[in-house]
Amino acid sequence: MEQTMFLIIFIFLVAIETAIPFLVKRTVVFGVSIPDRNVRDEKLVFYKKIYSLLVFVFSVIIIGSYLLWTANSRLSEERHAIISLVIQFCLIFLSTALYFYFHAKTLQRKRSQKWGENLKEVKITDLAVRSQDEMLPWYVFLIPMVVTMGFIGYTFLNYNSMPARIPMHWGPDGKPNSFTEKNPFSVNALLYILLTIQVMFLGMNVATKRSGIKLSATRINASRIRQLSLRKYSSWFLFMISVLITLLFSFLQLTTIHAGLMNNVVIWLVPVIFTLIVLIGSIVFAVKVGNAGEKFDLDPVMGITDTDEDQYWMGGMFYFNKNDPSIFVEKRFGIGWTINFAHPIGLLILLVPIVVILLIAFFS
DSSP states (O other): OHHHHHHHHHHHHHHHHHHGGGTSOTTEETTEEOOGGGTTOHHHHHHHHHHHHHHHHHHHHHHHHHHHHHHTSOOOHHHHHHHHHHHHHHHHHHHHHHHHHHHHHHHHHHHHHTTTTTSEEEOBOOTTGGGGOOOOOGGGGHHHHHHHHHHHHHHHHTGGGSOSEEEEEEOTTSOEEEEEEOOTTGGGHHHHHHHHHHHHHHHHHHHHHHSOOOBOSSOHHHHHHHHHHHHHHHHHHHHHHHHHHHHHHHHHHHHHHSTTSSOHHHHHHHHHHHHHHHHHHHHHHHHHHHHTTTTSOSSOOSSEEEOOOGGGEETTTEEOOTTOOOSEEEOSSSSSEEEBTTOHHHHHHHHHHHHHHHHHHHHO
């Protein structure tokens, strides 16, 4: 079962990493902004294809070797999980290394060809675009939090009937493999972590909603559709993840409070369903946003280009702009949002929950 779960995750990682160059904004290639008239440059198209081919081929070799090795060796569940995680990190490291290589090649190509030097940089502002924003309101994210608070109270009511050892970690099969002694804090540690994650998701949605909507001067309609689609679907996807995590953690808490309530089949099935829904949802989200607006403005405005912001992007991945009030901005490589590292509130939204979760785990 563990091998099947990890194999599903591997396939998902490979599919996403392979397709990323063709899903990002067309005027951004490997984290480098490219003028509209140069996006079909044969070298850039070649870089994209080679990146995807290399990621796919190396990933197939790594995963194939992993499957052959595990089929001919007897590994404990713990060692199997560790090796699988190492392989996942290897796949991510491989794609990241290839990204930085082609980022440098693309930047070199842009400079050598002097793209954009004879074009007028234009910045577009549409004051009416926010009226079309379909992001979920902040209070919707309170619904999963109310459920969590209810489970915290329910746990305290059943404190005396709970086992002496409280599960703190679960394996891919849904069964606990790490425990701590029961006390008033540890019985709800899982739910405290869940509540922290929910607060973080709420903060991310609010910060994203307040972030600027950046339109392209050469493809105004297409960029408007893409930006609105990104905001809408990322908000819904974030809420879906919040609900799914709430359901999963609540299920795990119920199995702790009422031992034997669920049979082994259900315990095995719930994490599998959770993983599949998240992975499928991620693919749908990436495709929806990646294709948004591509059928509009097929003939971009000539003689102008968008403001070149390459100087604010370290390696095309990390955004530092203290003059930008936006906490989150659209990724340059990948689908979704990245943080403005020059904005202190953004750092707090991400770092504070991590510190809180570590403290909960330490004192449990």
